[in-house]
Amino acid sequence: MSFQAPKGVSEYVPPRSALFEEAREAFNESARRACYAPVETAVFEDTSLFVRGVGESSDVVRKEMYSFETRGGDQVTLRPEFTAGVLRAVLEHNLHRGALPVKVFTSGAAFRYEQPQAGRYRQFYQFDLEAIGTEDPAVDAETIAVAYDAYRSLGLTQFTLLLNSLGDSNCRPVYRAALQDFLRKLDLDEETRQRIEINPLRVLDDKRPEVREQTADAPYIVDYLCEACKTHYDTVRALLTSMNIPYQDAPRLVRGLDYYTRTTYEFDHALLGAQSGIGGGGRYDGLSEDIGGPPLPGIGFAVGLDRIVLAIESERGAAAAPAATGCQVFGVALGEDAHTDVLTFITALRRAGVAADMAFGSRGLKGAMKAADRSGARFAVIIGAEERKSGTVSIKDLENGEQQDVAATSATDWLLSKLRRAGEEAE
Ligand code: AMP
Numbered sequence: 001m002s003f004q005a006p007k008g009v010s011e012y013v014p015p016r017s018a019l020f021e022e023a024r025e026a027f028n029e030s031a032r033r034a035c036y037a038p039v040e041t042a043v044f045e046d047t048s049l050f051v052r053g054v055g056e057s058s059d060v061v062r063k064e065m066y067s068f069e070t071r072g073g074d075q076v077t078l079r080p081e082f083t084a085g086v087l088r089a090v091l092e093h094n095l096h097r098g099a100l101p102v103k104v105f106t107s108g109a110a111f112r113y114e115q116p117q118a119g120r121y122r123q124f125y126q127f128d129l130e131a132i133g134t135e136d137p138a139v140d141a142e143t144i145a146v147a148y149d150a151y152r153s154l155g156l157t158q159f160t161l162l163l164n165s166l167g168d169s170n171c172r173p174v175y176r177a178a179l180q181d182f183l184r185k186l187d188l189d190e191e192t193r194q195r196i197e198i199n200p201l202r203v204l205d206d207k208r209p210e211v212r213e214q215t216a217d218a219p220y221i222v223d224y225l226c227e228a229c230k231t232h233y234d235t236v237r238a239l240l241t242s243m244n245i246p247y248q249d250a251p252r253l254v255r256g257l258d259y260y261t262r263t264t265y266e267f268d269h270a271l272l273g274a275q276s277g278i279g280g281g282g283r284y285d286g287l288s289e290d291i292g293g294p295p296l297p298g299i300g301f302a303v304g305l306d307r308i309v310l311a312i313e314s315e316r317g318a319a320a321a322p323a324a325t326g327c328q329v330f331g332v333a334l335g336e337d338a339h340t341d342v343l344t345f346i347t348a349l350r351r352a353g354v355a356a357d358m359a360f361g362s363r364g365l366k367g368a369m370k371a372a373d374r375s376g377a378r379f380a381v382i383i384g385a386e387e388r389k390s391g392t393v394s395i396k397d398l399e400n401g402e403q404q405d406v407a408a409t410s411a412t413d414w415l416l417s418k419l420r421r422a423g424e425e426a427e
Contacts, residue, residue, distance in 0.1 A: 008114070008122030010306045015321060020125070023154060023308040024107055027127040030150035031105040034142060036129055039104045041082075041089045047075040053084030053291050055259060057199040064112040078111035082128035082302055083259070083284065084291065090132055091293045100133030101298075107305065119275030119307050129281075130300030132288075137232050140263040140283065140299050141239035147267065147279055147301055148245050156311055158270040159278060162250035163240075165233040166201070166264050167225050169286065175224035176200055186214045201254040220251040229262055236263050259284040263299065269307070271314040278311055279303030328419055330377040330398075331358035332368040334384025341383045345393065348412055354419060373398060378422060379415060 005011055012020040028038075047067050054061050066078040079085050086104060095102045107127040114120055129146060131139045144161065151159060167175060183196045183203055192211065195203055204215055225233065240247050247265075255264055264282035272278070281301025288296035313320045329349055331342040346356040357375055359368035365382075372380040382394040393411045396403040397418075406414045 006122070008116030010121040010124050012309075016309070018326070019309050019312060019320060020305060023305050023312065024125075024127060026154045027107070027129075027147075027150045027303065027305075028105070030146045030153065031129050034103070034146050036103040036105045036131075036146070039086065039089065039106045040108075041085045041106060042079070043108065044076045044078050045085050045088065047077040049084050049088055049291060050077050050080060053087070053259060053287060054081060055199075057202075059202075060112060064114055066111045066113060080112045081110055082106060082108075082126060083130060083287070083298075083300055086128065086130050086300075087132060087284075087287060087293070087296075087298065088291060090130075091288065091291075091296075096133055096294070096296055101136075101139055102132040103130075104132075105129040110302075117275070119272055119304075119310055121306060125305040126302045127305055128300065128302045130298060132298040132300075133296055135232075135285070135297045137235040137263070138239060140232075140236045141243065141245075143281060143299055143301055144236075144240060144247075144265060145243050145245060147281070147303060150303075151267065151278070151308075154308070154312055156269070156308075156315055158315055159311070160268050160270070161240075161245065161247040162253050162266045162268055163237070163247045164250050164253035164264045165221065165225055165229055165262050166254065166260050166282070167221055167229050168261050171224050171226035171229055172221070172261070175219065175221050178219050178224065179204075182218050183215070188214070204252045205254050218252075222249075222251050232262055255280060255282060259287040259290065261285045265301070267303070269311045269314075272307060272310055275307060277304065278307045327355050327357045327375040327377045329354055329356040329379045329381060329415060330372040330375045331356065332365070332372060332380055332382045333359065334365060334382060336362065337385065338383045338388060341388060342381070345381060345383065345408070345411070349415065352412055352416060354415065372396075378419065381411070381415075 050065060051061055060080045065080055068076060070076055086106065090096055090102050090104070105128065107125065109123050110126050111123055113122055116122060129143060131143055148161065166172060179200045180196055183200055188211065192203060192206065203211070204218060206212065253264055253266060260282040262283040262285065266280035267278045268276050269278045279301055281299065283297065283299045285297040287298065288294060329346065331346045333339045333342040342358050346358050349356040357377070359371045363371070369380065378398060380396045380398055382396065387393055391408050392405040393408050394403060394405050395411065395415070
């Protein structure tokens with residue numbers, strides 16, 4: 001019997017896993033540069049956290065959660081998103097009583113019971129960043145800049161930032177009522193009619209042409225924003241312009257989770273087809289209170305690392321494939337006796353900061369040299385009886401085939417300087 005991963009699970013194995021790691025690291029790095037701190041939070045939470053946080057009317061809560069009862073009788077859910085759990089952790093650990101805003105980031109698997117397709121999975125990976133405790137529009141712009149710079153550092157250019165404001169508890173109810181009035185007059189199916197009552201903004205997000213056509217003249221939230229929300233939105237836009245971050249006003253943009261207020265944004269990639277959203281975020285000024293905390297404004301985003309890998313592949317083409325291991329030096333032992341010397345030698349190299357591997361098991365020279373070639377290493381270090389006797393190692397440059405003997409005591413330094421020079425030439 002052989003097992004397969006459950007349907008819709010996204011997995012990464014070499015060599016593609018290096019691309020995944022590159023994507024995640026680009027976001028980690030961008031977040032660290034803006035002085036966000038890493039957090040690791042629960043993969044499963046009390047189901048009611050998501051029901052109250054993400055919102056009962058969202059598709060995520062209504063149809064997509066992996067919820068179950070534990071052996072102890074608790075109702076828990078695998079996180080379908082990060083924000084509710086991260087905010088719960090910030091409150092639980094009292095971070096909001098210290099310096100504000102609390103700026104944190106994390107990444108990992110999220111779970112939604114969706115219909116799997118290209119770019120849409122049931123277990124997928126997000127990088128998530130949150131700034132909690134300020135209404136300052138500058139922090140809205142900062143979160144966008146952190147994401148934008150991370151995409152750009154990965155070489156991505158074929159994406160668009162879509163921007164909208166969803167108003168606040170002042171102006172949104174007025175807009176909501178106006179939108180409901182408009183939608184109720186349309187010729188829509190039963191499920192959509194229900195949605196008008198529970199979450200009318202989501203109807204604007206319906207991708208079906210027959211719905212699109214009818215909602216073309218729907219009222220837009222921008223025309224209903226109160227003075228405070230309007231000023232906030234204008235400030236965010238001016239800040240983006242001053243940071244050289246291009247955006248498009250997207251008056252129809254709403255998001256799948258119920259907690260968003262004011263600034264809302266999405267990054268859309270041009271080459272990904274139907275699942276083109278590579279990230280999105282926004283403000284959630286009421287969320288803390290929704291989950292039983294004090295009034296505490298916040299903003300953040302989550303990006304889909306799976307889709308970013310797809311975006312990198314589509315933009316870089318064949319050049320996307322990374323080296324399998326990043327291995328720089330590969331050790332080859334000629335004969336059993338030399339095994340210890342090779343392992344000792346490459347351990348010293350590793351301690352000096354070089355990525356080194358060796359041929360394990362007893363293969364002949366030919367097999368071992370083939371493994372050296374496959375490893376992607378620049379140099380092979382060969383040690384046999386002769387080298388052991390003369391206190392040397394034999395070093396082969398796998399790029400040009402040149403081979404030479406170097407005293408064992410100075411071989412590490414020799415390799416270090418060669419690798420440094422090769423690195424400088426590559427730049
Ligand atoms: P959301 O949490 O729904 O705002 O989604 C944020 C980002 O996560 C999206 O822009 C996608 O890139 C990614 N994402 C959401 N759902 C999925 C999924 N089922 N499979 C893969 N990526 C997803």
